[in-house]
Amino acid sequence: MIVRRAARFFDDRFGTNAAVRYVATKVFPDHWSFYLGEFALYAFLMLVATGIWLTFVYDPSPAGAYRSVVELARATPVGYLMRQVHHWSAVVFVAAILLHMARIFFTGAFRKPREINWVVGLSMLVLASLTGFTGYSLPYDVLSGTGLRIADAVLLAVPFAGGWLENVFNGGQFPGPLLISHLYTFHVYFLPIAIAGLLAAHLGMMIYQKHTQFVDEPANVVGRRFWPDYFLRALAALALTAGVVLVLASTFEINPIDEIGPYLGWTVPNPATPDWYAAFLDGALRLGPAIELRLFGHPVPALFWPGIVMPTIVLGVLLAWPWIDAWFARDVEAHDVLVPASRAPWRTGFGCALIAAGTLLTLAAGDDQQSLALHVPIGALLVAYQILVPFGSLAVGVLAFVFARETAIRRRDRALEAERVVGLRRNAAGGFDAERPEIA
Amino acid sequence: MGDDLPRSLTRAAVVTAALAALGAALAAFVHASPALVGGLAALVAFATAFALAATARALHAPDDVREPRTVHATRALEPLPGDVTRRGVFDRFWLYAAGAFAVLGIVPFVALARNAAPSGTKWRAGARLVTPDGVALRADDLAVGGVETVFPEGHVSDYDSTTLLLRLPSDAVGGADRRDWMHDGNVAFSKICTHAGCPVALYRQASLELYCPCHQSVFDVVHAARPVSGPATRALPQLALDVDPEGYLIARGDFSGPIGPDSWGRTA
Numbered sequence: 001m002i003v004r005r006a007a008r009f010f011d012d013r014f015g016t017n018a019a020v021r022y023v024a025t026k027v028f029p030d031h032w033s034f035y036l037g038e039f040a041l042y043a044f045l046m047l048v049a050t051g052i053w054l055t056f057v058y059d060p061s062p063a064g065a066y067r068s069v070v071e072l073a074r075a076t077p078v079g080y081l082m083r084q085v086h087h088w089s090a091v092v093f094v095a096a097i098l099l100h101m102a103r104i105f106f107t108g109a110f111r112k113p114r115e116i117n118w119v120v121g122l123s124m125l126v127l128a129s130l131t132g133f134t135g136y137s138l139p140y141d142v143l144s145g146t147g148l149r150i151a152d153a154v155l156l157a158v159p160f161a162g163g164w165l166e167n168v169f170n171g172g173q174f175p176g177p178l179l180i181s182h183l184y185t186f187h188v189y190f191l192p193i194a195i196a197g198l199l200a201a202h203l204g205m206m207i208y209q210k211h212t213q214f215v216d217e218p219a220n221v222v223g224r225r226f227w228p229d230y231f232l233r234a235l236a237a238l239a240l241t242a243g244v245v246l247v248l249a250s251t252f253e254i255n256p257i258d259e260i261g262p263y264l265g266w267t268v269p270n271p272a273t274p275d276w277y278a279a280f281l282d283g284a285l286r287l288g289p290a291i292e293l294r295l296f297g298h299p300v301p302a303l304f305w306p307g308i309v310m311p312t313i314v315l316g317v318l319l320a321w322p323w324i325d326a327w328f329a330r331d332v333e334a335h336d337v338l339v340p341a342s343r344a345p346w347r348t349g350f351g352c353a354l355i356a357a358g359t360l361l362t363l364a365a366g367d368d369q370q371s372l373a374l375h376v377p378i379g380a381l382l383v384a385y386q387i388l389v390p391f392g393s394l395a396v397g398v399l400a401f402v403f404a405r406e407t408a409i410r411r412r413d414r415a416l417e418a419e420r421v422v423g424l425r426r427n428a429a430g431g432f433d434a435e436r437p438e439i440a
Numbered sequence: 441m442g443d444d445l446p447r448s449l450t451r452a453a454v455v456t457a458a459l460a461a462l463g464a465a466l467a468a469f470v471h472a473s474p475a476l477v478g479g480l481a482a483l484v485a486f487a488t489a490f491a492l493a494a495t496a497r498a499l500h501a502p503d504d505v506r507e508p509r510t511v512h513a514t515r516a517l518e519p520l521p522g523d524v525t526r527r528g529v530f531d532r533f534w535l536y537a538a539g540a541f542a543v544l545g546i547v548p549f550v551a552l553a554r555n556a557a558p559s560g561t562k563w564r565a566g567a568r569l570v571t572p573d574g575v576a577l578r579a580d581d582l583a584v585g586g587v588e589t590v591f592p593e594g595h596v597s598d599y600d601s602t603t604l605l606l607r608l609p610s611d612a613v614g615g616a617d618r619r620d621w622m623h624d625g626n627v628a629f630s631k632i633c634t635h636a637g638c639p640v641a642l643y644r645q646a647s648l649e650l651y652c653p654c655h656q657s658v659f660d661v662v663h664a665a666r667p668v669s670g671p672a673t674r675a676l677p678q679l680a681l682d683v684d685p686e687g688y689l690i691a692r693g694d695f696s697g698p699i700g701p702d703s704w705g706r707t708a
């Protein structure tokens with residue numbers, strides 16, 4: 001058999017059999033939610049494969065970018081599909097990462113000893129979003145050009161370094177002659193290579209530290225062996241990811257740039273909204289208060305608060321979350337067994353509040369369309385969102401907290417009830433058996 | 441186990457995958473519709489996924505295999521050979537060296553910034569207002585209520601100079617700020633939003649407001665385009681207008697202030 005032969009070939013030269021054995025007999029806990037991270041991994045593979053193909057037809061110059069992408073889609077069905085699969089894979093990639101992280105968060109899988117892997121995973125989410133944004137911008141159509149214009153303005157709002165950053169990235173001022181070529185370098189080299197490196201670290205740490213699991217048996221990993229059982233399942237998940245992306249790509253056209261035209265600078269699409277995973281930032285920019293403070297004699301750009309301060313705080317709290325969480329719980333132990341969300345009400349509350357805030361900000365990025373559809377003046381909607389985002393998220397967080405706590409209490413009561421001794425019965429050996437209540 | 445799928449089904453899935461792959465290749469070759477090519481490719485993927493999952497199931501491998509965890513407990517670090525720390529090998533001195541290298545690393549990046557001449561706009565006193573097609577405009581070329589994107593003549597599509605020309609109805613002109621910056625109801629503002637730089641492209645004639653499609657900042661045209669709603673904090677810079685002897689609209693100078701989004705360096 002090929003596998004056996006290959007194993008022998010490498011073992012003769014590098015002594016790899018021990019490692020092969022280690023991986024082949026590694027045990028994977030069996031739970032559907034453990035596939036979410038795998039889906040992200042496979043979407044990344046699809047992105048790399050289609051992305052390499054696309055570099056052969058894309059022209060990274062301000063004049064040629066838009067034309068090369070439009071012609072690509074027109075020329076052959078393969079070209080059309082390659083771009084569609086690439087963009088849809090990016091959507092699946094980010095979505096799978098978010099779901100995977102939600103699972104990690106709400107079950108406490110990030111706790112000691114896996115704090116570093118949480119940080120690595122979160123970094124990959126940030127890099128994935130940046131890769132998505134730069135890729136979305138490469139066609140230089142009127143929609144993505146507008147997105148670049150806004151991103152450039154946010155860059156300008158970085159304290160002290162803003163002007164320098166804009167200058168370097170554009171090769172001058174916006175829209176500079178080197179903007180597209182820099183986007184291309186970031187999208188094709190820096191970002192994917194950084195993701196690949198972090199991915200290797202992510203998987204390496206996971207193999208070394210072993211999986212968490214739901215089964216309450218701290219001494220062992222309980223699940224299926226990698227070879228051949230889990231290996232086949234992983235391959236099936238890979239094929240499934242490919243199938244889902246292909247169906248999406250051939251059924252729903254994403255980002256039809258030939259319908260909206262190239263970026264000229266003085267035209268703008270209406271409505272102007274970014275890809276869904278960046279929309280919460282756009283929503284924040286819309287809600288940002290129209291006040292201009294002065295610090296050290298300089299006016300603070302209006303974009304500074306929603307565009308720089310807000311994302312920095314959210315990212316900072318999330319990066320530090322494993323340590324914040326441990327401090328909250330006064331917990332210095334290592335944990336390999338996952339806990340249901342109800343067992344950590346404050347964690348669940350915080351997570352739900354964050355999801356609510358993200359969802360509301362994303363909705364706020366569509367306030368102009370909602371205003372048209374609902375016949376509500378845009379100003380009123382704006383104020384409604386400005387109130388709803390902080391207080392609505394807070395309310396969701398508190399509700400989730402209370403609900404989780406009640407669930408935990410009910411569960412404990414039920415467990416206690418099951419343990420309660422309602423009577424004693426003499427058994428055949430002459431001892432006593434405890435009688436427990438019957439629970440439906 | 442009773443819930444086993446018959447092996448023939450797995451085999452059929454593999455055959456389907458192979459045939460669909462051939463079909464997809466053929467369809468791509470004859471330039472069939474992307475939906476057909478993509479659909480066949482998806483069939484390859486789904487059939488393969490099915491065959492793999494069915495095979496995995498048929499293995500009946502146990503799902504409660506146990507593998508002991510190793511505990512990564514803290515163990516005291518035993519003294520290293522030669523005990524480098526005690527001999528002061530890593531002195532504060534090395535921190536300075538590291539700092540020196542860091543400076544070497546940072547300098548090239550600081551130097552990356554080009555000394556681009558502060559580009560500014562191309563509006564000068566006497567510059568004619570031309571459309572994106574390069575057509576110069578007279579004071580009554582624009583109908584009352586009309587709106588047009590204009591550039592300084594000779595600099596069409598110069599980004600920073602992008603300007604919006606509007607023709608106000610005469611009753612609005614009476615109450616307008618900077619009445620002498622207008623000419624015959626023509627009034628011009630920078631089209632680059634002072635919030636995040638989108639083109640302020642929408643004009644609501646009924647309320648005499650300019651409206652930015654990106655984050656819905658609203659600017660009051662009659663009152664020097666000051667922001668009245670939305671996140672923008674600064675008025676759109678205005679261009680003072682006049683006509684030259686041939687009757688064409690011209691600028692009397694540059695904008696009333698810096699155009700576009702704020703940066704920390706702006707001193708205004």
Ligand code: FES
Nearest residue numbers: 633635636652655
């Ligand atoms: S760019 Fe105009 S409102 Fe934000």
